[in-house]
Amino acid sequence: MKDLLEIRNQIDETDSEITALYQKRMELAAEVAEYKIQTGKKVFDKVREREKLEKVSSLVQGSFLKNGVRELFEHLMSISRKRQYQLLTEHGIDVPNDFKEVPIINAEGKRIVFQGVWGAYAHIAMLSYFGSDTDSFHVASWREAMEAIQSGNADYAVLPIENSTAGVVAENYDLLMEYDNYIVGEQIIPIRHCLLGLMDAQLADITSVYSHPQALAQCDRYLQQHEDWDCATESNTAAAACKVKESGRKNKAAIASELTAQLYGMKILERDIQTSCENSTRFIIVSNQKIFLKHARKMSICLEAKHKSGALYHALSHIIYNDLNMNFIQSRPLKDREGMNWQYRFFIDFEGNLNESAVKNALRGLAEECEHIRVLGNY
Numbered sequence: 001m002k003d004l005l006e007i008r009n010q011i012d013e014t015d016s017e018i019t020a021l022y023q024k025r026m027e028l029a030a031e032v033a034e035y036k037i038q039t040g041k042k043v044f045d046k047v048r049e050r051e052k053l054e055k056v057s058s059l060v061q062g063s064f065l066k067n068g069v070r071e072l073f074e075h076l077m078s079i080s081r082k083r084q085y086q087l088l089t090e091h092g093i094d095v096p097n098d099f100k101e102v103p104i105i106n107a108e109g110k111r112i113v114f115q116g117v118w119g120a121y122a123h124i125a126m127l128s129y130f131g132s133d134t135d136s137f138h139v140a141s142w143r144e145a146m147e148a149i150q151s152g153n154a155d156y157a158v159l160p161i162e163n164s165t166a167g168v169v170a171e172n173y174d175l176l177m178e179y180d181n182y183i184v185g186e187q188i189i190p191i192r193h194c195l196l197g198l199m200d201a202q203l204a205d206i207t208s209v210y211s212h213p214q215a216l217a218q219c220d221r222y223l224q225q226h227e228d229w230d231c232a233t234e235s236n237t238a239a240a241a242c243k244v245k246e247s248g249r250k251n252k253a254a255i256a257s258e259l260t261a262q263l264y265g266m267k268i269l270e271r272d273i274q275t276s277c278e279n280s281t282r283f284i285i286v287s288n289q290k291i292f293l294k295h296a297r298k299m300s301i302c303l304e305a306k307h308k309s310g311a312l313y314h315a316l317s318h319i320i321y322n323d324l325n326m327n328f329i330q331s332r333p334l335k336d337r338e339g340m341n342w343q344y345r346f347f348i349d350f351e352g353n354l355n356e357s358a359v360k361n362a363l364r365g366l367a368e369e370c371e372h373i374r375v376l377g378n379y
Contacts, residue, residue, distance in 0.1 A: 025076065026083055033084040037091050043084045044368040049077055078314055082321045085364045089357050095364045099290040099354055099378065105184055110155035112136040113148045119238035119260035121189055125283035126158045129187040140235070142172055146179045149288045156184070162282045163191070165275070166214045172284075173332050173347050176302070176376055183300050183377025184292065185285035193219055193255050193274045196241050196266040201250035203269045208232065210240035211255035219255055222273040241266060285379075292354060292378035299324075299352045299359060300376040303366055304334070304345045312346065318365035319350050322358040326350040347376075354378045 036043060056073050057066045107130035114122040117138055126136060137154070139145050148154040159175075162168045176183075193215055197206065208230045209216075209223070215237050216223065223231060234240035237256035244254045245264050253269060254260075261268050305311035319326050328349035333342075352359040354375075366373045 022076075026080065029080040029083050030087060032080075033087040036084065037088060037093065042368065043081050043088070052077065074310070074314075078317060079321070081369075082318065082361070082365060085361045085368075086357075088364065089360050094360055095367060097354060097360075099182075099292050099375070101294050101355070102291045103294070105156075105285070105291070105293065107131065107134045107156075110135065111153070112156045112158065113145045113154035114138050114158040115140070115142050115145050116236040117238045117242060119241065119257065119263040120236045121191065121257060121281060122158050122160060122236075122283060123238070124257060124259055125160075125187045125189050125281075128189060129158070129185060129283075129285060130156075142169075142175060146175050146181055146286070149181055149286060150179050152288070155287060157181075157286045158187075158283050159286060160281050161186075161284045163214060163218075164278060164280045164282075165218055168330055170332060173330065174335075176286075176347075177345070177374070181286045181288050182290055182375075183284045183379055184287045184289075185379045186298070187283045187285065188280050189283060191218065191274055191279040191281055192257065192272055193237075194258055194261060194271050195253050195269040195273055196244065196256050196261050196264075197253045197269045198244070198248070198250045199265065199267045201253070201267060201269065205250045206253045206269070207251045209253050209255060210234050210243055212236050212240065215240075215255045218274050218276070218279055221275040222270075238263075284377075294355075296353050296378040297351055298349055299354075299378050300347070300349050301363075301366070301373060302345055302347050302376055303373040304343075304371040306371055307343050315346075315366060315370055316348075318362045318369075319348070322362045324350045324352050324358055324362055345372075352378075 033043070035041070053070050053073055057070045060066055060069050112126055112130060112134050114120070114126050114136065115138065116122050120138070123138070126134065139148060142159055145154075145157040145159060149157045159172050160169050161172050195206075195209070206226070206229060210232050211234060213233045216231055216233065223229065234243060237254065238260050240254040241256045241260045241264050244252045245266060254266075255273070258268065258271070260266070303315060305315045316326070326348060328347075330347045331344040332347065333344055363373070363375070
């Protein structure tokens with residue numbers, strides 16, 4: 001039996017040989033890239049790679065080694081492609097990009113739409129992002145807001161996209177794919193729920209509470225202390241306050257914001273009744289224009305990977321290899337297509353700017369190797 005130290009020395013020698021061969025292979029990949037630059041040939045050659053994988057796996061015996069060498073060469077070829085994408089960018093061959101850089105995004109001369117009514121958290125997000133001097137209006141649904149900017153009736157829409165405790169607003173992710181609109185900014189609003197009643201109401205009078213389902217869920221610990229209260233849902237928190245105000249009954253209360261109380265002349269019976277003090281909602285600012293700020297630092301994309309083992313990993317590797325920090329991923333079913341049950345599209349956020357070579361490299365690789373990719377915004 002060989003001594004363990006002797007075996008390890010032999011492994012080190014073999015690894016040195018592998019490293020030298022890897023370096024040689026990457027040099028050859030650079031030569032391939034030079035050829036493709038001159039001829040305009042695409043980097044990703046699916047047929048060639050499939051043939052290569054079949055060939056190398058035939059050189060070893062046994063299913064374990066065949067699977068292993070196939071996986072090894074899949075990684076080698078993936079790394080080779082990434083190097084070729086880098087060289088294309090270095091030679092000034094960029095991925096087509098029709099996003100326009102703008103100096104500022106503001107409300108001057110623009111119309112802004114949000115879902116809900118005055119005093120809703122989307123209204124608060126709009127005021128926080130654009131200021132109080134705005135030409136704004138509200139609609140009943142998120143779809144109507146998207147249609148308003150798609151048709152040109154509004155320039156920007158303010159939509160909730162994620163809550164720190166309740167999770168994503170799935171419908172709005174689907175709407176981003178359904179409409180030809182783009183994210184140009186975001187605003188994070190701390191959620192501070194209050195219990196609102198009529199001006200002559202007391203806490204002891206309350207028997208019924210109204211609010212948006214998420215707001216009720218975010219105040220579940222508080223509501224558990226009042227198990228005798230009936231809870232009912234409304235389309236949003238401000239609409240719940242309107243309902244209570246219009247009822248004229250002091251036994252009814254709404255869970256909404258302090259601004260809602262001010263706008264509708266209601267009494268705050270209790271403040272900060274949310275379960276988590278860290279509760280925040282992220283709102284996106286959406287436009288039908290492909291624009292981004294020069295110093296934008298967040299990329300939002302949507303992609304559809306091939307429906308096979310490892311496809312998502314290989315897609316995400318383009319973000320990893322370009323040293324881009326991914327900070328969000330969310331899957332949504334492909335429900336808008338026939339025969340696509342249990343297949344998904346992925347919404348991804350990562351740090352970067354459309355002007356950066358690392359982002360260009362990643363987008364090039366994703367565009368060549370995924371079934372579909374769309375840039376949702378840089379903001």
